Amino acid sequence: MKEVKIETTLQVYDDIHELPKALQDLMRTAIEARENAYAPYSKFNVGAAILLDNDSVVIGSNQENACFPSGLCAERTAIYYAGAKYPNAKILKMAITASSQNQVTDKPIPPCGACRQAIAEYEIKQEQPIEIYFMGAQGKVIKSNSLANLLPLLFESSVL
Secondary structure, eight states: OOOOOOOOOOEEESSGGGSOHHHHHHHHHHHHHHTTOBOTTTOEEEEEEEEETTSOEEEEEOBOOSSTTOSBOHHHHHHHHHHHHOTTOOEEEEEEEEEESSSOOOSOOOOOHHHHHHHHHHHHHHTSOOEEEEEOSSSOEEEESOHHHHSOSOOOGGGO
C-alpha cells in the first residue's frame, strides 16, 4: 500500500474590497444574480457570474421547485447558459455568492459537488483552468486558480 497526499492552495481575501476592481464588479454581478434566486424551500439564495474570454458576463441564480431538490444551482444555471449561448467561448472566471434567509452567511460557500463536476467538464473541455471566487453574503472571499483544486481526482471522459 502507498499513501498519496493531495494538497490544495487557495487565496483568501478579507472581503470583496480586497479584490481587484474587475473582480469586485464580477462578484457584485453575482450578488445581484443572488437576489433573483427562487429558493422558497431551502431559503438559501445563490448567485453566480461568469466572465468569458469574449468579455461577456453570464449570470445564474438557483431555481427551486416543489419537487425539491430537482431545481438547479446557480453555478450550473450560469455555466449551462454560457455553453448554450457562447459554445466556443472559454470561461475565465466564476464568482459565486450565497446567503441564507435564516441566518447570516459570513463564511465562504463553495460550489456543491454536482456543480464542481459540471464546472470540471468545462475546464477539461476548454483545456484551460477556470478561476473560481466564492463567498457568503459577506466576509472573506476565497479564490481557487482551478476547479481541480476543489475537486481533485476528477471523473472525466477518458475513463468511460
